Amino acid sequence: MFPTVAAFDQALATLPIPDGAARDAAAARQDQLTKPPGSLGRLEAIAIHLASWQGRERPRIERARAAIFAGNHGMMIHGVSAFPAAVTAQMVANFTHGGAAINALSAAAGLELTVVELDLDTPTADFTVAPAMTEAECLSALNAGAAVVEDGLDLLVLGEMGIGNSTSAAALCMRSFGGTASDWVGPGTGLDGAGMLRKAEVVAAGMAAHADAPSTPFETLRRVGGRELAAIAGAVLTARHKRVPVVLDGFICGSAIAPLAAARPEIVAHCIAGHQSTEPGHARLLTRLELAPLLTLDMRLGEGSGAAVAVGVIRAALAAHDRMATFAEAGVSAG
Numbered sequence: 001m002f003p004t005v006a007a008f009d010q011a012l013a014t015l016p017i018p019d020g021a022a023r024d025a026a027a028a029r030q031d032q033l034t035k036p037p038g039s040l041g042r043l044e045a046i047a048i049h050l051a052s053w054q055g056r057e058r059p060r061i062e063r064a065r066a067a068i069f070a071g072n073h074g075m076m077i078h079g080v081s082a083f084p085a086a087v088t089a090q091m092v093a094n095f096t097h098g099g100a101a102i103n104a105l106s107a108a109a110g111l112e113l114t115v116v117e118l119d120l121d122t123p124t125a126d127f128t129v130a131p132a133m134t135e136a137e138c139l140s141a142l143n144a145g146a147a148v149v150e151d152g153l154d155l156l157v158l159g160e161m162g163i164g165n166s167t168s169a170a171a172l173c174m175r176s177f178g179g180t181a182s183d184w185v186g187p188g189t190g191l192d193g194a195g196m197l198r199k200a201e202v203v204a205a206g207m208a209a210h211a212d213a214p215s216t217p218f219e220t221l222r223r224v225g226g227r228e229l230a231a232i233a234g235a236v237l238t239a240r241h242k243r244v245p246v247v248l249d250g251f252i253c254g255s256a257i258a259p260l261a262a263a264r265p266e267i268v269a270h271c272i273a274g275h276q277s278t279e280p281g282h283a284r285l286l287t288r289l290e291l292a293p294l295l296t297l298d299m300r301l302g303e304g305s306g307a308a309v310a311v312g313v314i315r316a317a318l319a320a321h322d323r324m325a326t327f328a329e330a331g332v333s334a335g
Contacts, residue, residue: 002142002234005135005218011237012217012264018052019243026051026059032326032334042294046272046314047321053245053270054154058322061315064155066111066304067148067235068095068102071141071227072123073164074132075206080167080199082190088163089120095161095303102159102303109311111157114148118227127171128205131213131223138222138230145234149242156239157274157311159249159304160228160256163189166279167199169255171206171224173281175215176258177288181207186251186280220259232256240270247314249307250277250300254285261289272314274307275299 002008026048031037038044050059070092076085094100095115106113118141124132133141149156162168166188173184181203185196210223221230233256239246248254248271260267268289276282276293278300286293294310327334 001146002139005139008139008142008218009216011241012260012267015240015264015266016243018269019055020052022055022057023048023052025057026321029057030321032328033324034327034330034332035324040320043317043320046317049272050245050314050318053243055243059318060322061110061154061318063153064111064157064311065114065148065153066102066106066157066159066308067114067116068159068161068304069116069118069145069228069231070120070161071118071165072120073162073168073226074123074126075128075167075202076123076164077126078128078198078202079195080202081164081188082195083163085123085163088161091161092117092120100303101301101305102308105305105308106157109308110315111308111311116144116148116231118144118231124226127168127224128202128209131210132168132225133222133227133230135222137227138218141227141230142234145231146238148235149238149244151242153244155247155311155314156235156244157247157304157307158232158235158253159302159307160232160252161303162226162228165226165228165252167202168224168226168229169252170199170281171203172220172229172255172258173285174203174207175210175220175224176262183284184281188279217259217263225256229256233260236260236267236271240267243270246271247274247307247310248272249274249304250302251279251282251285252302253304253307254282254289258285258288265290272310274310277306
């Protein structure tokens with residue numbers, strides 16, 4: 001948990017590294033399995049990746065959680081979304097009643113589903129004129145994310161719900177990695193060309209409003225982020241310290257760690273990009289994070305949906321790694 005900004009900064013400065021012995025053991029096992037070396041492609045790399053973070057030659061997924069964070073945004077007064085802010089709470093109710101895509105997809109992937117509402121009745125401030133959150137509000141959101149990373153998790157899938165949050169996502173990416181507002185802004189929930197121009201103007205106004213503010217990860221999150229995005233950042237950082245591998249969803253989810261990655265690029269070492277969404281900024285963001293997506297399915301829903309689908313691939317990778325016979329066990333010549 002992060003009782004202070006200093007505690008958050010310290011956690012980011014002291015990132016655990018992968019377990020090299022477990023990684024080497026998993027790689028050695030891959031070389032002994034009844035297949036040509038490298039013939040399962042990224043499935044082999046996935047198994048080795050999870051081994052290095054779980055600290056065991058044969059990683060497993062016995063308990064996995066999808067955590068979806070929901071928040072509302074003050075910059076919505078500028079008309080940056082095709083949907084009204086009220087839809088955030090309505091969709092959270094849909095999650096609760098089991099009717100959303102993430103309900104179906106998390107069940108199919110064998111994931112516990114946790115939905116965390118973050119002060120939906122109190123939107124963040126309009127970041128074009130003030131910081132989106134106070135220091136206390138940002139810390140509270142970070143800790144809400146940290147709280148979902150319980151002991152005993154083998155994998156954590158992250159997602160979000162928040163009408164207007166693709167605007168905050170663009171602002172986080174621009175403040176973290178530079179470029180122009182147009183480089184990072186996309187249609188989100190379905191804006192037309194005029195709407196995207198308006199959205200880019202809002203992002204640019206946010207950059208101007210906070211141009212003289214410190215560019216630390218915490219300040220970037222609190223000034224132009226949202227509660228749900230800060231929560232994702234808190235969850236990713238806590239998962240790193242608990243050595244829980246993380247599957248990221250799309251552009252908005254990834255943007256939450258952009259400020260952290262700008263300062264400490266190695267924050268992504270325990271993360272897997274579940275998919276590449278059709279939101280234009282996502283490909284650019286994945287390049288900056290140096291993450292290759294597992295899937296490209298033309299998805300753009302959010303909710304953790306793409307990441308949940310990717311868990312099926314991760315489970316397949318671990319099944320092959322664990323259940324295949326070695327050459328010696330099968331009596332097959334290794335060549």
